[in-house]
Amino acid sequence: DTVMTQSPAILSVSPGERATLSCRASQNVGSDLAWYQQQRGQAPRLLIYGASTRATGIPARFSGSGSGAEFTLTISSLQSEDFAVYYCQQYNNWPPTTFGQGTRLEIK
Amino acid sequence: QLRLQESGPGLVKTSETLSLTCNVSGGPISSPSYYWGWIRQPPGKGLEWIGSIYYSGTTYYNPSLKSRVTISVDTSKNQFSLRVNSVTAADTALFYCARRLAVAGGWYFDVWGRGTLVTVSS
Numbered sequence: 535d536t537v538m539t540q541s542p543a544i545l546s547v548s549p550g551e552r553a554t555l556s557c558r559a560s561q562n563v564g565s566d567l568a569w570y571q572q573q574r575g576q577a578p579r580l581l582i583y584g585a586s587t588r589a590t591g592i593p594a595r596f597s598g599s600g601s602g603a604e605f606t607l608t609i610s611s612l613q614s615e616d617f618a619v620y621y622c623q624q625y626n627n628w629p630p631t632t633f634g635q636g637t638r639l640e641i642k
Numbered sequence: 643q644l645r646l647q648e649s650g651p652g653l654v655k656t657s658e659t660l661s662l663t664c665n666v667s668g669g670p671i672s673s674p675s676y677y678w679g680w681i682r683q684p685p686g687k688g689l690e691w692i693g694s695i696y697y698s699g700t701t702y703y704n705p706s707l708k709s710r711v712t713i714s715v716d717t718s719k720n721q722f723s724l725r726v727n728s729v730t731a732a733d734t735a736l737f738y739c740a741r742r743l744a745v746a747g748g749w750y751f752d753v754w755g756r757g758t759l760v761t762v763s764s
Contacts, residue, residue, distance in 0.1 A: 570751075
């Protein structure tokens, strides 16, 4: 299986500042990488697919980059509703498709 | 607007079978454009893909669970189902049903149900 490793586990950032989340794959996944946001008590929401394409309705402050085995999710100016847990998912090497363990973005 | 809704028992006894159903509304499960899947999340932990099914019945399973899992589809009821045999406490989780594209490079999940918590206990 392709192991997805997210860092850091917890990220503390002030509202209005930039947040940078990382995701590393144990093998090449090309651009087959998605990011999800999970608010407390809610289902995950698709933010980014194809490593850099925003899903429908996702604000422009969310951006994804990377290819191969190193990926980044950047939130340019944090809003209160952005503090949540973020997961990456690779879907290049399957089955199984695999998720990272998550990064918790908390208010500093 | 497409909606997915999970249903099933919230408590299952150890060694028995967990059964859940996902009802799809707002669109046909028989669309050739999508697969339908199950993902679980143990309390306080990350996400694990269980398996996916096409309206024709074609299935893909996580190899780590394949021996205990069956996913089926009922197009007449616009729903699909999950069965997990011989459950243990380690199967306690929030179970989500979700949709993904049926194309290469489309194995991300764009629509999710709200999830249903299943606790396994003796």
